[in-house]
Amino acid sequence: MTDEEIASTIQVLQQQQSLQSSALKAALEARWSGGADSVDGFVKALTPGIETKPETPLYP
Amino acid sequence: MADPALIQQLTQLQAQQAAISAGLNAMNEGRWLAADHGADSLEAILYGLNPGWTGTISPQAPLYDLPEPAPPEANVVWIGSPNYYHGRAGWPVVAIVIHTMAGTLASCDSWFRNPASQVSSHYGIGLAGEQHQYVALSNGSWANGVLEAGNDWVSIVGNSANPNYQTVTVETEDNGSGSTPVTDAQWGSTLAVCQLALRTYPGIRYLMGHNVISPNSRPSCCGNRWWESGRFDQLAEALELEPCW
Numbered sequence: 001m002t003d004e005e006i007a008s009t010i011q012v013l014q015q016q017q018s019l020q021s022s023a024l025k026a027a028l029e030a031r032w033s034g035g036a037d038s039v040d041g042f043v044k045a046l047t048p049g050i051e052t053k054p055e056t057p058l059y060p
Numbered sequence: 061m062a063d064p065a066l067i068q069q070l071t072q073l074q075a076q077q078a079a080i081s082a083g084l085n086a087m088n089e090g091r092w093l094a095a096d097h098g099a100d101s102l103e104a105i106l107y108g109l110n111p112g113w114t115g116t117i118s119p120q121a122p123l124y125d126l127p128e129p130a131p132p133e134a135n136v137v138w139i140g141s142p143n144y145y146h147g148r149a150g151w152p153v154v155a156i157v158i159h160t161m162a163g164t165l166a167s168c169d170s171w172f173r174n175p176a177s178q179v180s181s182h183y184g185i186g187l188a189g190e191q192h193q194y195v196a197l198s199n200g201s202w203a204n205g206v207l208e209a210g211n212d213w214v215s216i217v218g219n220s221a222n223p224n225y226q227t228v229t230v231e232t233e234d235n236g237s238g239s240t241p242v243t244d245a246q247w248g249s250t251l252a253v254c255q256l257a258l259r260t261y262p263g264i265r266y267l268m269g270h271n272v273i274s275p276n277s278r279p280s281c282c283g284n285r286w287w288e289s290g291r292f293d294q295l296a297e298a299l300e301l302e303p304c305w
Contacts, residue, residue: 010069027087058123060127
C-alpha cells in the first residue's frame, strides 16, 4: 500500500471508531433507538443498509 | 518504509479499538457506571477514549431484573356478618388460614350475612382483587369448623383449643371450581389484608390451609389453585410466615 492509501484507510477507520464511541455513549445515556443520535442510528451509520430490530432495555 | 506519522496514527487507532472492545465488554457484563465499577466501567472507558466528554455524559444503568410489582393497598369494604365470637376468649392469634370459597364473592357475601348459615370469615377476596370484610379482627370468625381427627393443628400450634379464636381467616373466590387460578389481583389483595392482620397481631407465625384444621371434611381447602401453583408459598414468603398445608 502506498502512504496515500494507508492514510485514506486510517481516515475511514477513525470515522468508524468515532461512530462506535458515539454508539457506546448513546447506550450509556439510554438512547437506544429513535434517531441518528441513538445506538440504532450509529449502527446504521456504521453499516449502511443494515436491518435492525432494536429493543430498549428497562430503566428505573 | 511507511511514514512515521502514519504508523503513530495506526498505533493510536489500535489503542482506541482495544478501548472500544473493552467498552463493549463492560456493557455486556453490566458495568455501566464509574461510581459502581470504577475504571472498568463503560463510563470510565468512554472518558478515556474521549477526554472531551468528561462531565458531559448523563449515564444511566439499565435494570436487569424487573422490580416486584407493589401489592395493592388494603382497600377493604365492610360487609359484616352476625356470625362470630365476641372477642377471642383470651387466646393469642397465631395463624392466618386461607380458604377457597367454592363459589363467588357475591354468594359468599350473602351466605355470611345470613344468621342461619352460622359461618363467616374475616375477609373475602375476589378474583378481581375486591377486599370484603365480614368480621372485625378483634373477634373470632366462624370459618374453620372444629378440629378434626388427624389434624396437624395440634402438633403445629401446641393446643387443641378452638382455632377460630386463634386465627385470622381469608376466603378466596374461585367461582365454584378448585381449578380456577388465583389471579395476580387476588394474590395481591390477599397479601394486603394479611399484612393488615399482621400489623394488628404481630405474633402470627403460620400461614395455613384449612386442611390443617379439617383434614377430613376440607382436605382440598384452599386447594391446588394455591398450593401446586406456588401462590401459597409465595404468600408465606412475602409475609415471612411458616407455610403449613
